[in-house]
Amino acid sequence: MTNREMLGLYIHIPFCKEKCHYCDFFSFRGKAELMVPYVEALIHEIDSFNNEDLDIDTIYIGGGTPSILMLSSIESIMAHVRAAFRIKDNAEITIEVNPGTVKFDALKAYSAMGINRLSMGAQSFNEKHLKRLGRIHLAKDISSTVKAARAAGFENISLDLIYGLPDETLEELITDIKAGIELGVDHLSLYGLIIEEGTQFFAEYEKGTLNLPAEELLLQMRETGTILLEKAGFRHYEISNYGKKGFFSKHNLIYWQNKNYLGLGADASSYWQGERYKNMDSISGYIAEKKENKSSKLDCYKIGNKEAIEEEILLGLRLIDGINIYEFKKRYDIDLLEMYKEPIRLLKEEGCLKIDNGQLYLTLRGLAISNYCLGMFLC
Ligand code: SF4
Incomplete structure (x- = not known):
């Protein structure tokens, strides 16, 4: 591959x-x-x-x-x-x-x-x-x-x-x-x-x-x-x-930016080919497994479209530049402003979120209470 x-x-x-x-x-x-x-x-x-x-x-x-x-x-x-x-x-x-x-x-x-x-x-x-x-x-x-x-x-x-x-x-x-x-x-x-x-x-x-x-x-x-x-x-x-x-x-x-990574070694996490999983979470278990030429994928799950959208928002809003709404639309065929109209309206009112030049991002105030702000997109 x-x-x-x-x-x-x-x-x-x-x-x-x-x-x-x-x-x-x-x-x-x-x-x-x-x-x-x-x-x-x-x-x-x-x-x-x-x-x-x-x-x-x-x-x-x-x-x-x-x-x-x-x-x-x-x-x-x-x-x-x-x-x-x-x-x-x-x-x-x-x-x-x-x-x-x-x-x-x-x-x-x-x-x-x-x-x-x-x-x-x-x-x-x-x-x-x-x-x-x-x-x-x-x-x-x-x-x-x-x-x-x-x-x-x-x-x-x-x-x-x-x-x-x-x-x-x-x-x-x-x-x-x-x-x-x-x-x-x-x-x-x-x-x-x-x-x-x-x-x-x-x-x-x-x-x-x-x-x-x-x-x-x-x-x-x-x-x-x-x-x-x-x-x-x-x-x-x-x-x-x-x-x-x-x-x-x-x-x-x-x-x-929600891109691919491979995690190698005990307990290491991967995001690869649309799946999230992690390796054996015990040092001796990992050593034994490799000796037997085996590998296990723990907590493995396929990322569906809904999860991918949510993950991209949660991760993207950690970045100071936030998310580009046009690229998001290209990638998921979704109008972010329409889909999350209510949380965006509330967070803007509270001074936690802004939209400038196609970028949706948290303000300094929003970043300071990021858990609350990000949680609004999961409701
Ligand atoms: S225990 Fe090890 S991994 Fe954990 S913070 Fe200390 S040095 Fe880092």
């Missing part, structure tokens, strides 16, 4: 040094003995695409903490990906790294493998908050890793920060964002903390010992963050993402 549309490849590495207190990702501390067999299983899955004749626009090696793997494992993964797929010349190839898990030599080797973008989980520059989050690094590790990455040849570096931390003040967030700006990174993701079930923070929240910023302060934090970043030359292009010109995340845009 060949593909004419954009296609992204996501490769999941589910190992971490420690489990952060807020994290509900499919990632585990320890389990070092499973790393080699896991990479072998992953390579088995990659090789299964050998005859598929697929062109790849973006690759994202995420986790977990991919930089925890031996260099030879990453080399092997990349070599097999190159053998199994046709990687486009200008492909964006990202690896997630955590400060304190990667040194100059490894970064230099990643760069030599053709990996051209780093996504770094900084989360905060404040030692008190880093500790509270259960992060393994210190603030100084963030700047030394960014400097080492630049020296190793990386011209595209993204930093993740989280706001709305327990006991966090607006001033502390401002200091964090300024520290990120001063490091000269090219892209910054600013995520609001979410208390996910099953995490240490969730248990503390249930006990009532987690002092989270009030809703009003959270809105102020997001707004202040956006102002600071825009002043520093970043464009706010998605609810939580800011990039300098030419540095928007191509891989994440594939998700938000």
